[in-house]
Amino acid sequence: MYQPAIDLAALTAIDMHVHIEVDDHGHQSLPDDLVAAASKYFKTDGPRPAIEAVAQYYRERRMAAVVFTVDARTQLAHPPLSSVELARAAAEHADVLIPFGSVDPRTGAAAVELAARLIQDEGVRGFKFHPTVQGFDPSREEYAPLWEVLQAAGVPALFHTGQTGIGAGMPGGYGFRLGLSNPMLLDPIAAEFPQLQIIMAHPSVPWQDEALSVATHKHNTWIDLSGWSPKYFPASLVRYANSMLKHRVLFGTDFPLLTPDRWLRDVETTDLKPEVLPGILKDNAARLLGLADAAASD
DSSP: OOOOOOOGGGOSEEEEEEEOOBOTTOOBSSOHHHHHHHHHHTTOOOOOOOHHHHHHHHHHTTEEEEEEOOOOHHHHOSOOOOHHHHHHHHHTTTTTEEEOBOOOGGGTHHHHHHHHHIIIIIOOOOEEEOHHHHTOOTTSGGGHHHHHHHHHHTOOEEEEOSOOSTTTTSGGGGGOOGGGGOGGGGHHHHHHOTTSOEEEESOOTTOHHHHHHHHHHOTTEEEEOOSSOGGGOOHHHHHHHTTTTTTSEEOOOOBTSSOHHHHHHHHTTSOOOTTTHHIIIIIHHHHHTTHHHHHHHO
16 A cells, blocks of 8 residues: 655655556557557657656656556546556555556546555545546546545546647547536535635646636635646646745646656746745645655654
């Protein structure tokens, strides 16, 4: 079972958004045609490292990484990577890796049961959801039992928000519906489950104002800065990160598509204030994930 073994004081950052796209058996998280289209869209055909290589990469940078896959078995008709195997692999690198689970909400009671098992038996520290790729509206009442399990366990839910490059350029965008990743669909969850910590991933283009509205109104919501080079961050996002949301904004990359090296290089060109960066890079995530409390009790 995963137990974090992270030396918080030795870390330079905690990357809240790291994809594991292939397992040790060579199985990919997405079908081949989606992988090819995504590589074309993101202008990359670079390596998609398995979890051991990811651990070494972040260890070399004195960073921790929240790692996950996306279980979209219903929408994609494609077997997902195993969150059980991911958590057990992360346990072997508990000095740098923090596993999040993923379940397919459209599998109903099975998703609720799997989520509970991943928390209790495998020690996952949160869950990743991608409403567009998974093909579900997170605001619908039928998914409330899932949010209840996560709230009761005290683990956060990380949601993709905004446009996605997955399926871009394919006929009909592969059938994916962008509107399912509007951050306003997370507002009802934040209202009904006030102890559930909800992370809205990425600059939420074209709904950045909606994300900022939710985050300022519901203080159980957070924003991670993954998926975009910082030099492209909307001015409104930078302004809020410098001020009223500075304690609930999180460093994230979207590795391997965006590397922490590039993120850190490009952030120097932005108007993010030097005094807020320690919180964004590490302290806010440590507090959210309970690592700050663990370090204080050691």
